[in-house]
């Protein structure tokens with residue numbers, strides 16, 4: 203058994219940012235990674251994906267994007283190269299191709315079993331990702347289609363069997379896949395429940411610029427009333443393209459995608475859609491307009507209106523006269539369903555009683571309910587930006603400081 207003060211599980215941005223802060227504090231550690239650095243970006247994303255966050259917002263501790271296109275959006279190979287360069291730059295002690303199979307408590311610390319040996323540590327950092335497993339509703343098993351895919355299995359339209367495609371879910375993943383598959387010439391039906399609509403660019407700036415400038419992304423977990431809801435909000439309908447295109451249900455309908463309500467039932471070949479589509483769209487429009495109002499108010503308060511484009515509002519979401527409420531998938535020629543219905547973490551290897559009834563880690567701002575255990579990268583973990591590349595550095599700095607105090611107290 204090898205002893206290290208800290209074991210970090212996962213070499214994505216979260217584990218690497220934590221490693222950098224531990225190195226800066228002189229806390230010895232190892233980063234255990236089942237694949238290569240940036241494994242999730244290498245193996246769990248579709249081919250055409252680009253980051254939704256602009257390049258200037260790819261900022262890890264001491265290592266910001268410095269290329270020629272700060273307002274662009276990285277492709278997956280560029281994202282992988284950026285994270286690998288950060289790992290090299292910070293000399294992160296990553297042990298690749300090492301899968302953690304079990305973590306249990308031992309005395310004042312933890313035993314970490316892997317397929318390449320066992321580690322004992324005082325501190326454990328779970329940086330194994332928030333999106334390890336695609337969430338697929340139980341009714342998926344009953345749908346009579348040739349191909350039933352999760353976003354992890356989808357790579358490009360070329361792999362799909364001939365016929366129509368139903369994409370379930372209209373958050374970031376669902377809208378992007380619907381757009382790409384429709385552009386390849388397939389008929390696409392998009393099932394949309396609650397969603398978050400935003401323009402890519404507003405008043406001449408990227409929406410992510412506004413969200414940062416107005417302080418939204420820095421809002422802390424202990425500053426908001428309904429943290430549980432904030433952590434469960436759908437991802438933003440955004441797309442990263444060189445043209446900085448906006449993606450929403452209007453642009454998808456204009457491209458020929460048929461939009462229906464949330465998929466609620468499967469009965470043989472027939473599927474049923476919720477009648478709440480109009481309400482979901484009205485709510486998304488309302489929330490978008492509130493955000494734009496808050497941006498306008500910020501501009502006015504700063505007295506900087508001259509520096510930006512004019513305020514404007516976008517057309518409300520247009521729906522067809524009678525959105526479908528049910529459909530025979532065979533008769534409609536639908537041969538593929540893609541479940542863009544969210545992701546969840548995988549803690550199947552964690553043998554410490556720190557999960558609640560829903561299988562979520564019990565933690566306060568990343569400090570897990572077991573001494574010396576921490577987590578990184580969960581949605582709204584310490585800040586609204588916690589699950590983004592740009593959020594990893596500040597969270598890691600906070601938690602590394604907490605660890606420093608923990609170790610000092612333990613030694614006293």
Ligand SMILES: Cc1cc2nc3c(=O)[nH]c(=O)nc-3n(C[C@H](O)[C@H](O)[C@H](O)COP(=O)(O)OP(=O)(O)OC[C@H]3O[C@@H](n4cnc5c(N)ncnc54)[C@H](O)[C@@H]3O)c2cc1C
Nearest residue numbers: 212214215216236241242253254255302330331579590591
């Ligand atoms: C489709 C998609 C698009 C996204 N787009 C953006 C974006 O544009 N901008 C942005 O800022 N964020 C984006 N995100 C959010 C976030 O940045 C990513 O999910 C990112 O991968 C999270 O980084 P992480 O380090 O927390 O976790 P991960 O990148 O998932 O890293 C976790 C690592 O842990 C390893 N691991 C897991 N289990 C084990 C084990 N048992 N043993 C050893 N190793 C293990 C994995 O192999 C992986 O390398 C996106 C997320 C998704 C799903």
